[in-house]
Amino acid sequence: MTQTQSSTAAAHGPEVGNELLLRMMEQLVLTREFESKCEAMWKAGEHLVGEYHLSLGQEAIAVGTCAAIEPSDLICPSIRGMGVYLCRGTPLSQLMKTFFDREGAICGGRWAHWHSPVAEAGLLAQTGMLGSGLVTSAGVALAQQYLGTGKVVITMLGDGATNTGYFHEGMNFAAFRQLPIVIIIENNGYAVSTPLASVVNVKHLSSRAAGYGMPGLTIDGNDVLLVYNTVRDAVGKARSGCGPTLIECMTYRFSGSTVKDPDQLRPFAEKEKARKKCPVLRFKTLLEQKGVLAPRDYEEMVTSVQARIDAAEKEAKESPHLDLNGDPLVKLAPYPDRADA
Amino acid sequence: MSAVIKTAEVCTLTFREALNEALRLEMTRDSRVIVLGEDVGRKGGIAGVTKGLLDEFGASRVIDTPISEMAIAGACSGAAITGLRPVGEFYYCDMLMFMADNVVTSAARLHFATGLLAPYVLRGRDGSKPGEGGPHQDSLAAWFAHVPGLKVVMPATPSDAKGLLISAIRDDSPVIFLEQIPLYSLKGEVPAGEYVVPIGKSEVKAAGSDVTVACVGRCVHDALQARDRWADKGVSIEVLDLRTLRPLDVESIRRSVAKTGRLITVHEGWASYGIGAEVVACVSDGPQLLLKAPARRVATLDTHIPASPRLAAEVLPNATRLDEAVADVTS
Numbered sequence: 131m132t133q134t135q136s137s138t139a140a141a142h143g144p145e146v147g148n149e150l151l152l153r154m155m156e157q158l159v160l161t162r163e164f165e166s167k168c169e170a171m172w173k174a175g176e177h178l179v180g181e182y183h184l185s186l187g188q189e190a191i192a193v194g195t196c197a198a199i200e201p202s203d204l205i206c207p208s209i210r211g212m213g214v215y216l217c218r219g220t221p222l223s224q225l226m227k228t229f230f231d232r233e234g235a236i237c238g239g240r241w242a243h244w245h246s247p248v249a250e251a252g253l254l255a256q257t258g259m260l261g262s263g264l265v266t267s268a269g270v271a272l273a274q275q276y277l278g279t280g281k282v283v284i285t286m287l288g289d290g291a292t293n294t295g296y297f298h299e300g301m302n303f304a305a306f307r308q309l310p311i312v313i314i315i316e317n318n319g320y321a322v323s324t325p326l327a328s329v330v331n332v333k334h335l336s337s338r339a340a341g342y343g344m345p346g347l348t349i350d351g352n353d354v355l356l357v358y359n360t361v362r363d364a365v366g367k368a369r370s371g372c373g374p375t376l377i378e379c380m381t382y383r384f385s386g387s388t389v390k391d392p393d394q395l396r397p398f399a400e401k402e403k404a405r406k407k408c409p410v411l412r413f414k415t416l417l418e419q420k421g422v423l424a425p426r427d428y429e430e431m432v433t434s435v436q437a438r439i440d441a442a443e444k445e446a447k448e449s450p451h452l453d454l455n456g457d458p459l460v461k462l463a464p465y466p467d468r469a470d471a
Numbered sequence: 472m473s474a475v476i477k478t479a480e481v482c483t484l485t486f487r488e489a490l491n492e493a494l495r496l497e498m499t500r501d502s503r504v505i506v507l508g509e510d511v512g513r514k515g516g517i518a519g520v521t522k523g524l525l526d527e528f529g530a531s532r533v534i535d536t537p538i539s540e541m542a543i544a545g546a547c548s549g550a551a552i553t554g555l556r557p558v559g560e561f562y563y564c565d566m567l568m569f570m571a572d573n574v575v576t577s578a579a580r581l582h583f584a585t586g587l588l589a590p591y592v593l594r595g596r597d598g599s600k601p602g603e604g605g606p607h608q609d610s611l612a613a614w615f616a617h618v619p620g621l622k623v624v625m626p627a628t629p630s631d632a633k634g635l636l637i638s639a640i641r642d643d644s645p646v647i648f649l650e651q652i653p654l655y656s657l658k659g660e661v662p663a664g665e666y667v668v669p670i671g672k673s674e675v676k677a678a679g680s681d682v683t684v685a686c687v688g689r690c691v692h693d694a695l696q697a698r699d700r701w702a703d704k705g706v707s708i709e710v711l712d713l714r715t716l717r718p719l720d721v722e723s724i725r726r727s728v729a730k731t732g733r734l735i736t737v738h739e740g741w742a743s744y745g746i747g748a749e750v751v752a753c754v755s756d757g758p759q760l761l762l763k764a765p766a767r768r769v770a771t772l773d774t775h776i777p778a779s780p781r782l783a784a785e786v787l788p789n790a791t792r793l794d795e796a797v798a799d800v801t802s
Contacts, residue, residue, distance in 0.1 A: 255552070
């Protein structure tokens with residue numbers, strides 16, 4: 131059931147309206163500019179909360195996926211999931227406040243920004259235990275199936291997380307219950323420094339789907355339209371009760387695993403080659419060829435996005451720091467108070 | 472299930488039947504309650520606790536899963552976060568180690584971190600198999616009682632089993648519900664119908680004035696037997712069944728020790744950093760000095776529990792070591 135799809139398949143997908151094309155373009159630009167800003171802030175040594183797993187170079191997967199699902203659907207991003215937060219409408223100022231440890235941070239600054247749920251955006255909670263998101267997402271899908279909500283669950287993981295025990299248990303669980311879930315692998319070829327090919331003996335991770343009786347596809351994850359069409363088909367199947375699909379999106383990250391990763395082990399030539407396959411510029415070129423986007427429109431898009439990002443940063447830096455005084459967290463977990471006993 | 476002898480308000484049930492009744496009542500009352508685990512459906516559970524539920528509630532609510540503890544716990548928490556009240560079953564307490572990441576990293580801290588709730592119960596067999604031996608005899612209650620955000624429950628009688636399981640299912644926190652293996656066939660009177668035992672409340676199973684024996688699970692019955700033995704020697708033991716290990720009923724423990732001035736703890740699981748250690752600490756933390764004699768902990772010895780029942784009997788908490796402890800604190 132595993133098949134690889136080439137770019138040409140996108141051409142055969144249903145016609146995508148100009149409005150959606152431009153929205154996807156804007157989301158690609160937003161993710162690219164937001165993360166470039168974040169990379170610069172972290173590298174400048176500003177005091178920021180936690181690590182940051184940049185998705186620069188992989189933006190098409192989040193953008194294409196989010197465009198293919200309904201606002202009411204639920205999504206569990208991978209640890210490299212900022213694109214999903216942005217596409218699902220998480221306010222930029224809320225993200226910036228999380229980085230700068232300010233009031234108004236996601237979940238009051240209690241959980242890592244790349245793990246935090248945003249309930250109103252249908253974003254599910256994650257943890258740093260890679261692969262665990264797959265089994266909790268399966269549980270969320272089980273609840274949708276049982277309650278008959280008609281919602282589909284998208285769960286995303288990196289290639290590294292597919293080598294956990296969680297992946298095996300979660301894939302089988304999703305398959306045997308025919309859950310309304312779509313599993314998306316963002317395959318950037320590396321688990322931190324370790325090349326995927328050096329630790330697995332399959333060419334395509336999607337071939338593993340066959341072992342669970344699930345369809346598995348490998349696609350070019352830098353082709354936003356192909357991602358959109360493939361996810362849309364899989365979501366449609368899941369919503370109509372035809373069970374889960376595994377979609378492996380091939381991509382490459384431009385930066386290290388985290389902003390703190392010196393990234394000295396990936397070959398320079400490989401990185402340079404990957405930059406030439408930039409998903410943002412590729413889509414820009416396509417839209418220009420289609421006559422949907424003029425060069426000036428694109429520049430305006432970038433400028434406007436940058437202004438939003440700068441405004442969010444300014445708002446965050448002017449907000450008060452988080453303060454434990456009066457925080458319900460303190461009241462929630464008191465060690466039994468001996469003095470009162 | 473065996474015949475139920477029913478009087479006006481009380482039935483005589485085994486521990487197993489009482490748990491089954493709790494599940495049936497809650498599934499009838501609340502359609503959000505589902506049960507999942509290995510062999511819970513067609514077989515009725517490895518200990519017979521879920522017997523009959525598949526026929527009564529159907530395969531959408533009683534789910535036979537593959538041997539996938541990480542997926543069972545994960546599915547429970549995911550379903551709980553999005554509106555269900557799942558009850559997951561594990562075969563033995565040591566399987567909780569497979570489930571621990573989900574319980575500790577995801578579910579237990581979810582409310583503190585995000586304000587969301589993960590109301591699910593993981594329940595299953597716990598502790599030793601006296602006379603039978605073999606592997607799977609650990610009791611890891613203390614591991615989970617260590618974790619903020621979790622509740623950990625271990626009933627000792629059929630009525631507590633029913634009332635606490637109903638409370639656990641209704642609780643908004645994740646609950647680890649431990650059923651000690653020798654107790655399943657124990658019979659006792661159980662209030663019929665709606666019956667709730669609050670989580671976090673211990674119970675004095677037998678009052679006494681000289682020594683508090685704080686105990687839990689099957690060790691409650693060992694403590695009651697010790698109480699009879701020592702009554703003949705003029706020592707009055709108060710048997711305090713902790714029932715819930717987190718949150719610990721600190722107030723009641725202190726009240727009992729304030730009366731007796733002597734404290735022994737008895738439980739399965741290792742003594743080091745264990746249940747008894749926490750009970751002793753909550754007494755010694757003050758503010759008043761309550762103990763007239765050093766406290767004693769009777770627990771599983773800090774070693775592997777042998778498969779041989781004869782050897783295991785020495786390693787597990789037993790009457791000999793409990794008697795030594797009583798002699799010690801009253802000498």
